[in-house]
Amino acid sequence: MRVAVAGGTGVVGRHTVAALRTAGHEAVVLSRSTGADVLTGSGLVVALAGCAAVVDVTSVQTTSGRVSREFFGTATRTLLSAEREADVPHHVVLSIVGATEAPSAYYAGKALQERLVRESGTGWSILRATQFHEFAAQLVGDREKRLHLVPVMRSQPVAAAEVGEALAAVATGAPRGLDRDLGGPQVEEMPDLVRRYLAATGRRGRVLAVPLPGRWGRALRDGTILAGPDAQLGEQTYAEWLTAQVVRGAPTGP
Numbered sequence: 001m002r003v004a005v006a007g008g009t010g011v012v013g014r015h016t017v018a019a020l021r022t023a024g025h026e027a028v029v030l031s032r033s034t035g036a037d038v039l040t041g042s043g044l045v046v047a048l049a050g051c052a053a054v055v056d057v058t059s060v061q062t063t064s065g066r067v068s069r070e071f072f073g074t075a076t077r078t079l080l081s082a083e084r085e086a087d088v089p090h091h092v093v094l095s096i097v098g099a100t101e102a103p104s105a106y107y108a109g110k111a112l113q114e115r116l117v118r119e120s121g122t123g124w125s126i127l128r129a130t131q132f133h134e135f136a137a138q139l140v141g142d143r144e145k146r147l148h149l150v151p152v153m154r155s156q157p158v159a160a161a162e163v164g165e166a167l168a169a170v171a172t173g174a175p176r177g178l179d180r181d182l183g184g185p186q187v188e189e190m191p192d193l194v195r196r197y198l199a200a201t202g203r204r205g206r207v208l209a210v211p212l213p214g215r216w217g218r219a220l221r222d223g224t225i226l227a228g229p230d231a232q233l234g235e236q237t238y239a240e241w242l243t244a245q246v247v248r249g250a251p252t253g254p
């Protein structure tokens, strides 16, 4: 089966492409580096010829609700329109657990993305995952700091590789609508994950846990972003993932 992965060069996109290829499918990588742009539409229709599904794992780094809504709104509309033109029958999107409940700027774009996909009239599947194990590394960033401010946040981190495998399985099956949440095997505290990441990778800096104010801060603490009771759970723990990064000698940064 031929499947396109929009964002196939990103953290989870790379794993999705690998999982598709391991299972014997043809994976087409759509990203600006391969000449396909989900905002302008350039290169999309030609690349989508003969595809049975598109997996959308594109992203934008922003703390602005306007930027997030503009990115996910435009990307989703553009992709869906190219899929209609190329006769692609199945659109798969990776969303985030809590995207439609937790009032965050970034999540506002994800909630809009979900709504556009549900209303698209095409065959669709939405998989909501919790934060990846890589999220703690993304919070640390590349720059050395003496102090890392980390929100007080209960998270159920999952291996991006396992999310990629799940997306490949969804994309090569019939449209599922809203799938069961995908979460990691354990509930963890984000400041603790960052401390462990710094210690394991020999990075410097003290971690200060900051309780964020308002409804977003409460959502981070009260379980809104944890996988639901009927969730599918990944197997690799954060500790196992961290050990694997250090053994490989290549700690995963942002």
Ligand SMILES: NC(=O)c1ccc[n+]([C@@H]2O[C@H](COP(=O)([O-])OP(=O)(O)OC[C@H]3O[C@@H](n4cnc5c(N)ncnc54)[C@H](OP(=O)(O)O)[C@@H]3O)[C@@H](O)[C@H]2O)c1
Pocket: 006, 007, 008, 009, 010, 011, 012, 013, 030, 031, 032, 033, 034, 036, 037, 038, 039, 040, 056, 057, 058, 059, 060, 094, 095, 096, 097, 110, 129, 130, 131, 132, 135
């Ligand atoms: N990170 C998490 O913990 C987490 C958890 C649950 C769900 N998610 C969701 O998973 C998705 C992927 O996240 P990620 O962390 O894997 O993203 P990422 O590593 O930041 O990768 C983003 C991808 O999008 C592509 N992209 C960006 N702008 C594009 C454009 N205009 N046209 C074509 N491609 C474009 C990038 O490639 P180029 O730069 O080459 O274009 C890259 O391949 C996001 O939608 C996110 O909301 C993330």
